[in-house]
Amino acid sequence: MELPVFYAKGLDPAATAYTMDEPTSKYCVQVLRKERGQQVLLANGQGQKFTATITDDNRKKCTVQILQCETLPAPAPILRIAIAFTKNTSRMEWFLEKATEIGIQGIIPLLTHRTEKEKFKTERLESILVAAMLQSQQYYLPGLAAPVAFETLVKQPAATQRFIAHCLPEQKMHLQQAMQPGQDTLLLIGPEGDFTPAEIEQALGEGFQPVSLGNTRLRTETAGVVACVLMNSINAF
Template structure:
Protein backbone atom coordinates (compact mmCIF):
# COMPACT_ATOMS: atom_id res chain seq x y z
CA UNK A 1 0.00 0.00 0.00
CA UNK A 2 1.26 3.47 -0.90
CA UNK A 3 2.25 5.61 2.04
CA UNK A 4 0.39 8.92 2.53
CA UNK A 5 2.33 12.16 2.09
CA UNK A 6 2.12 15.07 4.54
CA UNK A 7 3.50 18.58 4.16
CA UNK A 8 6.40 19.61 6.39
CA UNK A 9 7.66 22.94 5.03
CA UNK A 10 9.81 23.71 8.08
CA UNK A 11 11.56 20.37 8.49
CA UNK A 12 15.35 20.56 8.53
CA UNK A 13 17.29 18.39 6.10
CA UNK A 14 19.28 16.78 8.92
CA UNK A 15 16.26 16.33 11.19
CA UNK A 16 16.06 13.17 13.28
CA UNK A 17 12.61 13.91 14.67
CA UNK A 18 9.80 16.21 13.61
CA UNK A 19 6.51 17.42 15.07
CA UNK A 20 3.62 18.02 12.68
CA UNK A 21 1.55 21.17 13.11
CA UNK A 22 -1.93 20.90 14.56
CA UNK A 23 -3.85 20.79 11.29
CA UNK A 24 -1.58 18.13 9.78
CA UNK A 25 -1.58 16.13 13.03
CA UNK A 26 -5.38 16.15 13.16
CA UNK A 27 -5.65 15.01 9.56
CA UNK A 28 -3.05 12.27 10.03
CA UNK A 29 -4.32 10.88 13.35
CA UNK A 30 -7.99 11.77 13.58
CA UNK A 31 -9.08 11.67 9.94
CA UNK A 32 -6.80 9.02 8.42
CA UNK A 33 -6.56 7.16 11.75
CA UNK A 34 -2.83 6.59 11.73
CA UNK A 35 -1.28 5.57 15.01
CA UNK A 36 2.03 5.01 16.74
CA UNK A 37 4.28 2.72 14.70
CA UNK A 38 2.76 3.62 11.33
CA UNK A 39 5.09 4.68 8.53
CA UNK A 40 4.25 7.80 6.47
CA UNK A 41 6.02 10.23 4.13
CA UNK A 42 6.83 13.90 4.57
CA UNK A 43 7.46 16.44 1.79
CA UNK A 44 9.08 19.83 2.30
CA UNK A 45 8.09 21.04 -1.18
CA UNK A 46 11.75 21.48 -2.12
CA UNK A 47 12.46 17.96 -3.33
CA UNK A 48 13.14 16.20 -0.02
CA UNK A 49 11.22 12.98 0.60
CA UNK A 50 11.26 11.78 4.21
CA UNK A 51 10.21 8.30 5.23
CA UNK A 52 9.21 8.55 8.89
CA UNK A 53 7.53 6.48 11.60
CA UNK A 54 5.01 7.89 14.09
CA UNK A 55 6.36 7.85 17.63
CA UNK A 56 3.60 9.87 19.32
CA UNK A 57 0.10 9.82 17.81
CA UNK A 58 -1.06 12.99 19.54
CA UNK A 59 -3.77 14.50 17.35
CA UNK A 60 -2.48 18.03 17.99
CA UNK A 61 1.27 17.39 17.99
CA UNK A 62 2.02 14.19 16.12
CA UNK A 63 5.70 13.34 16.44
CA UNK A 64 7.67 11.23 14.00
CA UNK A 65 11.17 9.82 13.71
CA UNK A 66 13.00 10.18 10.41
CA UNK A 67 14.17 6.87 8.95
CA UNK A 68 15.31 7.91 5.47
CA UNK A 69 15.68 11.21 3.62
CA UNK A 70 15.86 11.13 -0.15
CA UNK A 71 16.55 14.17 -2.31
CA UNK A 72 14.62 14.02 -5.56
CA UNK A 73 15.92 16.00 -8.55
CA UNK A 74 13.76 18.87 -9.81
CA UNK A 75 11.53 18.02 -12.76
CA UNK A 76 13.11 18.66 -16.14
CA UNK A 77 12.50 20.24 -18.49
CA UNK A 78 10.93 23.20 -16.71
CA UNK A 79 7.33 23.88 -17.75
CA UNK A 80 5.92 27.33 -17.04
CA UNK A 81 2.54 28.90 -17.68
CA UNK A 82 1.93 32.65 -17.54
CA UNK A 83 -1.83 33.08 -17.33
CA UNK A 84 -4.15 36.03 -16.83
CA UNK A 85 -6.16 35.42 -13.67
CA UNK A 86 -9.94 35.58 -14.10
CA UNK A 87 -12.43 37.60 -12.05
CA UNK A 88 -14.02 34.31 -10.97
CA UNK A 89 -11.58 33.05 -8.31
CA UNK A 90 -12.98 29.52 -8.34
CA UNK A 91 -12.02 29.01 -11.97
CA UNK A 92 -8.39 29.98 -11.49
CA UNK A 93 -8.17 27.93 -8.29
CA UNK A 94 -9.37 24.92 -10.29
CA UNK A 95 -6.67 25.59 -12.86
CA UNK A 96 -3.94 25.85 -10.22
CA UNK A 97 -5.00 22.55 -8.68
CA UNK A 98 -5.01 20.68 -11.98
CA UNK A 99 -1.81 22.28 -13.30
CA UNK A 100 -0.03 21.16 -10.13
CA UNK A 101 -1.32 17.60 -10.45
CA UNK A 102 -0.16 17.50 -14.08
CA UNK A 103 3.32 18.73 -13.20
CA UNK A 104 3.64 22.40 -14.18
CA UNK A 105 6.53 23.84 -12.17
CA UNK A 106 5.88 27.59 -12.37
CA UNK A 107 2.70 29.65 -12.66
CA UNK A 108 2.89 33.39 -13.34
CA UNK A 109 -0.20 35.57 -12.85
CA UNK A 110 -0.08 37.60 -16.04
CA UNK A 111 -1.27 41.23 -16.00
CA UNK A 112 -2.44 42.20 -19.49
CA UNK A 113 -4.37 45.12 -20.94
CA UNK A 114 -7.61 43.16 -20.42
CA UNK A 115 -6.83 41.42 -17.14
CA UNK A 116 -9.81 41.75 -14.80
CA UNK A 117 -8.16 40.56 -11.58
CA UNK A 118 -4.71 41.64 -10.50
CA UNK A 119 -4.82 41.03 -6.74
CA UNK A 120 -4.45 37.45 -5.58
CA UNK A 121 -4.89 35.73 -2.23
CA UNK A 122 -1.45 34.17 -2.12
CA UNK A 123 -1.96 32.21 1.11
CA UNK A 124 -5.14 30.51 -0.11
CA UNK A 125 -3.68 29.78 -3.54
CA UNK A 126 -0.53 28.33 -1.98
CA UNK A 127 -2.64 26.00 0.15
CA UNK A 128 -4.33 24.76 -3.03
CA UNK A 129 -0.92 24.06 -4.59
CA UNK A 130 0.21 22.19 -1.46
CA UNK A 131 -2.93 20.06 -1.37
CA UNK A 132 -2.59 19.18 -5.06
CA UNK A 133 1.10 18.37 -4.64
CA UNK A 134 0.36 15.95 -1.80
CA UNK A 135 -2.63 14.37 -3.54
CA UNK A 136 -0.55 13.68 -6.64
CA UNK A 137 2.37 12.43 -4.50
CA UNK A 138 4.91 14.94 -5.72
CA UNK A 139 7.73 16.46 -3.68
CA UNK A 140 8.41 19.71 -5.54
CA UNK A 141 5.88 22.46 -4.86
CA UNK A 142 5.15 24.60 -7.93
CA UNK A 143 6.27 28.22 -7.73
CA UNK A 144 3.43 30.73 -7.80
CA UNK A 145 5.16 33.96 -8.72
CA UNK A 146 4.04 37.49 -7.98
CA UNK A 147 1.79 39.03 -10.65
CA UNK A 148 3.89 40.30 -13.55
CA UNK A 149 3.10 42.65 -16.39
CA UNK A 150 2.85 41.29 -19.90
CA UNK A 151 5.73 43.53 -20.90
CA UNK A 152 8.01 42.18 -18.16
CA UNK A 153 7.28 38.54 -18.95
CA UNK A 154 7.77 38.98 -22.68
CA UNK A 155 10.94 41.04 -22.47
CA UNK A 156 12.56 39.13 -19.62
CA UNK A 157 11.94 35.55 -20.66
CA UNK A 158 14.80 33.40 -21.92
CA UNK A 159 13.20 29.96 -22.12
CA UNK A 160 14.35 28.06 -25.22
CA UNK A 161 10.71 27.50 -26.21
CA UNK A 162 8.30 30.42 -25.95
CA UNK A 163 4.69 30.29 -27.06
CA UNK A 164 1.67 32.55 -27.01
CA UNK A 165 -1.82 31.08 -27.42
CA UNK A 166 -4.26 33.60 -28.86
CA UNK A 167 -7.50 33.71 -30.84
CA UNK A 168 -6.66 36.28 -33.50
CA UNK A 169 -7.11 35.11 -37.11
CA UNK A 170 -3.43 34.67 -37.82
CA UNK A 171 -1.47 31.63 -38.85
CA UNK A 172 -0.74 29.44 -35.84
CA UNK A 173 0.71 25.99 -35.23
CA UNK A 174 -0.90 23.45 -32.94
CA UNK A 175 1.01 23.45 -29.65
CA UNK A 176 1.60 19.69 -29.76
CA UNK A 177 3.27 20.11 -33.15
CA UNK A 178 5.27 23.24 -32.32
CA UNK A 179 6.70 22.05 -29.01
CA UNK A 180 9.82 19.90 -28.92
CA UNK A 181 10.47 17.48 -26.07
CA UNK A 182 13.20 18.08 -23.53
CA UNK A 183 13.37 21.88 -23.61
CA UNK A 184 12.35 24.41 -20.96
CA UNK A 185 9.09 25.96 -22.09
CA UNK A 186 6.78 28.87 -21.28
CA UNK A 187 3.36 29.58 -22.73
CA UNK A 188 1.28 32.74 -22.38
CA UNK A 189 -2.47 32.34 -21.81
CA UNK A 190 -4.59 35.45 -22.22
CA UNK A 191 -7.55 36.87 -20.29
CA UNK A 192 -11.24 36.70 -21.08
CA UNK A 193 -11.38 38.74 -24.26
CA UNK A 194 -7.93 37.50 -25.36
CA UNK A 195 -4.70 39.42 -25.80
CA UNK A 196 -4.83 42.69 -27.70
CA UNK A 197 -3.38 42.72 -31.23
CA UNK A 198 -0.58 44.93 -29.92
CA UNK A 199 0.32 42.39 -27.22
CA UNK A 200 0.39 39.56 -29.74
CA UNK A 201 2.69 41.52 -32.02
CA UNK A 202 4.95 42.42 -29.09
CA UNK A 203 5.27 38.75 -28.13
CA UNK A 204 6.00 37.69 -31.71
CA UNK A 205 8.66 40.37 -32.02
CA UNK A 206 10.27 39.01 -28.84
CA UNK A 207 10.52 35.50 -30.29
CA UNK A 208 7.31 33.90 -29.03
CA UNK A 209 5.68 31.45 -31.43
CA UNK A 210 1.91 31.73 -32.00
CA UNK A 211 0.10 28.48 -31.20
CA UNK A 212 -3.40 27.07 -31.19
CA UNK A 213 -4.89 24.91 -28.44
CA UNK A 214 -7.61 23.38 -30.59
CA UNK A 215 -10.51 24.20 -32.87
CA UNK A 216 -12.83 25.73 -30.29
CA UNK A 217 -12.58 28.97 -28.34
CA UNK A 218 -11.66 28.15 -24.74
CA UNK A 219 -12.16 29.93 -21.45
CA UNK A 220 -8.96 31.17 -19.85
CA UNK A 221 -8.74 28.40 -17.24
CA UNK A 222 -9.64 25.74 -19.81
CA UNK A 223 -6.92 27.01 -22.15
CA UNK A 224 -4.44 26.82 -19.28
CA UNK A 225 -5.53 23.27 -18.54
CA UNK A 226 -5.23 22.17 -22.17
CA UNK A 227 -1.80 23.78 -22.42
CA UNK A 228 -0.67 21.98 -19.26
CA UNK A 229 -1.82 18.61 -20.62
CA UNK A 230 -0.16 19.13 -24.01
CA UNK A 231 3.09 20.33 -22.42
CA UNK A 232 3.15 17.35 -20.08
CA UNK A 233 2.57 15.00 -23.01
CA UNK A 234 5.82 16.23 -24.54
CA UNK A 235 7.92 15.28 -21.52
CA UNK A 236 10.58 12.65 -22.31
CA UNK A 237 9.36 9.19 -21.36
Protein backbone atom coordinates in the same frame (compact mmCIF):
# COMPACT_ATOMS: atom_id res chain seq x y z
CA MET B 1 -0.80 -0.46 1.87
CA GLU B 2 0.56 2.91 0.76
CA LEU B 3 1.73 5.25 3.49
CA PRO B 4 -0.02 8.64 3.77
CA VAL B 5 1.99 11.68 2.70
CA PHE B 6 1.97 14.94 4.67
CA TYR B 7 3.41 18.32 3.74
CA ALA B 8 6.36 19.51 5.80
CA LYS B 9 7.21 22.99 4.57
CA GLY B 10 10.88 23.85 4.85
CA LEU B 11 11.89 20.49 6.32
CA ASP B 12 15.67 20.15 6.09
CA PRO B 13 16.98 16.94 4.47
CA ALA B 14 19.38 16.58 7.42
CA ALA B 15 16.62 16.76 10.06
CA THR B 16 16.11 13.82 12.41
CA ALA B 17 12.72 14.84 13.82
CA TYR B 18 9.74 16.97 12.86
CA THR B 19 6.61 18.33 14.51
CA MET B 20 3.57 18.74 12.29
CA ASP B 21 1.50 21.92 12.51
CA GLU B 22 -1.91 21.71 14.14
CA PRO B 23 -4.09 21.19 11.01
CA THR B 24 -1.77 18.46 9.72
CA SER B 25 -1.55 16.83 13.15
CA LYS B 26 -5.33 16.80 13.47
CA TYR B 27 -5.75 15.24 10.04
CA CYS B 28 -3.07 12.63 10.75
CA VAL B 29 -4.24 11.63 14.24
CA GLN B 30 -7.98 12.30 14.29
CA VAL B 31 -9.02 11.74 10.68
CA LEU B 32 -6.58 9.02 9.57
CA ARG B 33 -6.27 7.64 13.12
CA LYS B 34 -2.51 7.27 12.95
CA GLU B 35 -0.87 6.25 16.20
CA ARG B 36 2.54 6.19 17.85
CA GLY B 37 4.81 3.67 16.17
CA GLN B 38 3.17 3.88 12.75
CA GLN B 39 5.04 5.11 9.71
CA VAL B 40 4.16 8.08 7.49
CA LEU B 41 5.76 9.93 4.59
CA LEU B 42 6.64 13.63 4.52
CA ALA B 43 7.19 15.89 1.51
CA ASN B 44 8.85 19.31 1.72
CA GLY B 45 7.89 20.26 -1.84
CA GLN B 46 11.55 20.46 -2.88
CA GLY B 47 11.98 16.87 -3.99
CA GLN B 48 12.75 15.21 -0.67
CA LYS B 49 10.74 12.17 0.44
CA PHE B 50 11.00 11.46 4.15
CA THR B 51 10.06 8.17 5.77
CA ALA B 52 9.20 8.71 9.43
CA THR B 53 7.74 7.04 12.50
CA ILE B 54 5.24 8.75 14.81
CA THR B 55 6.76 9.24 18.26
CA ASP B 56 4.01 11.41 19.77
CA ASP B 57 0.46 11.16 18.40
CA ASN B 58 -0.67 14.45 19.88
CA ARG B 59 -3.53 15.78 17.78
CA LYS B 60 -2.16 19.33 17.96
CA LYS B 61 1.58 18.62 17.76
CA CYS B 62 2.19 15.25 16.18
CA THR B 63 5.92 14.48 16.30
CA VAL B 64 7.80 12.04 14.11
CA GLN B 65 11.28 10.58 13.98
CA ILE B 66 12.77 10.68 10.49
CA LEU B 67 14.20 7.35 9.41
CA GLN B 68 15.21 8.09 5.84
CA CYS B 69 15.39 10.96 3.36
CA GLU B 70 15.37 10.29 -0.37
CA THR B 71 15.88 13.04 -2.95
CA LEU B 72 13.88 12.37 -6.09
CA PRO B 73 15.04 13.54 -9.54
CA ALA B 74 13.87 17.04 -10.42
CA PRO B 75 11.42 17.28 -13.33
CA ALA B 76 13.09 18.21 -16.59
CA PRO B 77 12.67 20.18 -18.71
CA ILE B 78 11.06 23.05 -16.80
CA LEU B 79 7.56 23.75 -18.13
CA ARG B 80 5.84 26.96 -17.04
CA ILE B 81 2.60 28.70 -17.85
CA ALA B 82 1.93 32.43 -17.45
CA ILE B 83 -1.82 32.84 -17.27
CA ALA B 84 -4.11 35.83 -16.77
CA PHE B 85 -6.33 35.09 -13.78
CA THR B 86 -10.06 35.58 -14.33
CA LYS B 87 -12.58 37.22 -12.01
CA ASN B 88 -14.11 33.82 -11.26
CA THR B 89 -11.80 32.67 -8.46
CA SER B 90 -13.10 29.10 -8.36
CA ARG B 91 -12.16 28.55 -11.99
CA MET B 92 -8.58 29.63 -11.43
CA GLU B 93 -8.32 27.52 -8.29
CA TRP B 94 -9.50 24.59 -10.39
CA PHE B 95 -6.80 25.35 -12.93
CA LEU B 96 -4.09 25.45 -10.24
CA GLU B 97 -5.23 22.11 -8.89
CA LYS B 98 -5.27 20.40 -12.28
CA ALA B 99 -2.00 21.98 -13.46
CA THR B 100 -0.29 20.63 -10.34
CA GLU B 101 -1.74 17.16 -10.77
CA ILE B 102 -0.65 17.08 -14.42
CA GLY B 103 2.88 18.07 -13.43
CA ILE B 104 3.54 21.66 -14.50
CA GLN B 105 6.58 23.14 -12.73
CA GLY B 106 5.76 26.84 -12.65
CA ILE B 107 2.69 29.10 -12.74
CA ILE B 108 2.90 32.87 -13.25
CA PRO B 109 -0.19 35.05 -12.70
CA LEU B 110 -0.11 37.42 -15.66
CA LEU B 111 -1.34 41.00 -15.47
CA THR B 112 -2.60 42.03 -18.91
CA HIS B 113 -4.65 44.94 -20.20
CA ARG B 114 -7.84 42.87 -19.84
CA THR B 115 -6.98 41.06 -16.61
CA GLU B 116 -9.64 41.37 -13.94
CA LYS B 117 -8.15 43.21 -10.97
CA GLU B 118 -8.76 40.80 -8.12
CA LYS B 119 -6.90 40.40 -4.84
CA PHE B 120 -4.23 37.72 -5.08
CA LYS B 121 -4.69 35.41 -2.09
CA THR B 122 -1.28 33.78 -1.98
CA GLU B 123 -1.83 31.61 1.09
CA ARG B 124 -5.09 30.20 -0.25
CA LEU B 125 -3.59 29.45 -3.68
CA GLU B 126 -0.49 27.81 -2.20
CA SER B 127 -2.68 25.55 -0.06
CA ILE B 128 -4.40 24.37 -3.25
CA LEU B 129 -1.04 23.55 -4.83
CA VAL B 130 0.05 21.62 -1.75
CA ALA B 131 -3.15 19.58 -1.61
CA ALA B 132 -2.90 18.74 -5.31
CA MET B 133 0.78 17.77 -4.97
CA LEU B 134 0.00 15.37 -2.13
CA GLN B 135 -3.08 13.95 -3.83
CA SER B 136 -1.12 13.20 -7.00
CA GLN B 137 1.80 11.72 -4.98
CA GLN B 138 4.40 14.17 -6.17
CA TYR B 139 7.28 15.64 -4.19
CA TYR B 140 7.99 18.85 -6.09
CA LEU B 141 5.65 21.76 -5.47
CA PRO B 142 5.08 23.96 -8.52
CA GLY B 143 6.50 27.44 -8.19
CA LEU B 144 3.79 30.09 -7.87
CA ALA B 145 5.25 33.45 -8.84
CA ALA B 146 4.04 36.84 -7.75
CA PRO B 147 1.77 38.51 -10.32
CA VAL B 148 3.82 40.10 -13.09
CA ALA B 149 2.92 42.65 -15.75
CA PHE B 150 2.75 41.35 -19.32
CA GLU B 151 5.16 44.06 -20.52
CA THR B 152 7.73 42.98 -17.96
CA LEU B 153 7.50 39.24 -18.51
CA VAL B 154 7.85 39.25 -22.28
CA LYS B 155 11.17 41.07 -21.98
CA GLN B 156 12.67 38.39 -19.77
CA PRO B 157 14.66 35.52 -21.32
CA ALA B 158 12.74 33.09 -19.14
CA ALA B 159 13.02 29.91 -21.25
CA THR B 160 14.58 28.38 -24.34
CA GLN B 161 11.16 28.11 -25.98
CA ARG B 162 8.60 30.90 -25.56
CA PHE B 163 5.07 30.76 -26.94
CA ILE B 164 1.93 32.90 -26.85
CA ALA B 165 -1.46 31.30 -27.43
CA HIS B 166 -3.96 33.79 -28.81
CA CYS B 167 -7.20 33.84 -30.80
CA LEU B 168 -6.53 36.34 -33.58
CA PRO B 169 -7.12 34.86 -37.06
CA GLU B 170 -3.56 34.64 -38.23
CA GLN B 171 -1.59 31.61 -39.30
CA LYS B 172 -0.29 29.76 -36.27
CA MET B 173 1.23 26.35 -35.69
CA HIS B 174 -0.42 24.05 -33.20
CA LEU B 175 1.57 23.82 -29.97
CA GLN B 176 2.22 20.12 -30.66
CA GLN B 177 3.95 21.04 -33.91
CA ALA B 178 5.81 24.11 -32.66
CA MET B 179 7.16 22.81 -29.36
CA GLN B 180 10.31 20.72 -29.22
CA PRO B 181 10.78 18.18 -26.40
CA GLY B 182 13.58 18.47 -23.86
CA GLN B 183 13.69 22.27 -23.70
CA ASP B 184 12.61 24.64 -20.95
CA THR B 185 9.34 26.23 -22.10
CA LEU B 186 7.16 29.21 -21.18
CA LEU B 187 3.64 29.57 -22.60
CA LEU B 188 1.42 32.65 -22.25
CA ILE B 189 -2.35 32.21 -21.82
CA GLY B 190 -4.53 35.31 -22.13
CA PRO B 191 -7.52 36.59 -20.15
CA GLU B 192 -11.20 36.50 -21.01
CA GLY B 193 -11.34 38.50 -24.24
CA ASP B 194 -7.79 37.41 -25.18
CA PHE B 195 -4.63 39.48 -25.35
CA THR B 196 -4.89 42.85 -27.08
CA PRO B 197 -3.39 43.17 -30.57
CA ALA B 198 -0.73 45.46 -29.09
CA GLU B 199 0.25 42.83 -26.51
CA ILE B 200 0.48 40.14 -29.15
CA GLU B 201 2.62 42.38 -31.33
CA GLN B 202 4.92 43.13 -28.41
CA ALA B 203 5.34 39.44 -27.55
CA LEU B 204 6.15 38.56 -31.14
CA GLY B 205 8.66 41.39 -31.23
CA GLU B 206 10.36 39.90 -28.18
CA GLY B 207 10.72 36.51 -29.86
CA PHE B 208 7.59 34.68 -28.71
CA GLN B 209 6.11 32.26 -31.23
CA PRO B 210 2.32 32.35 -31.76
CA VAL B 211 0.60 28.99 -31.29
CA SER B 212 -2.86 27.45 -31.38
CA LEU B 213 -4.32 25.03 -28.82
CA GLY B 214 -6.98 23.71 -31.18
CA ASN B 215 -9.92 24.70 -33.34
CA THR B 216 -12.35 25.63 -30.56
CA ARG B 217 -12.49 28.79 -28.45
CA LEU B 218 -11.46 27.84 -24.91
CA ARG B 219 -12.05 29.54 -21.58
CA THR B 220 -8.87 30.81 -19.95
CA GLU B 221 -8.67 28.05 -17.34
CA THR B 222 -9.52 25.36 -19.91
CA ALA B 223 -6.81 26.64 -22.22
CA GLY B 224 -4.39 26.43 -19.31
CA VAL B 225 -5.22 22.81 -18.60
CA VAL B 226 -5.07 21.85 -22.30
CA ALA B 227 -1.67 23.51 -22.51
CA CYS B 228 -0.41 21.60 -19.45
CA VAL B 229 -1.48 18.29 -20.97
CA LEU B 230 0.08 19.08 -24.36
CA MET B 231 3.35 20.32 -22.90
CA ASN B 232 3.73 17.24 -20.70
CA SER B 233 2.77 14.84 -23.47
CA ILE B 234 5.37 16.35 -25.81
CA ASN B 235 8.02 15.58 -23.19
CA ALA B 236 6.66 12.19 -22.17
CA PHE B 237 9.11 10.13 -24.19
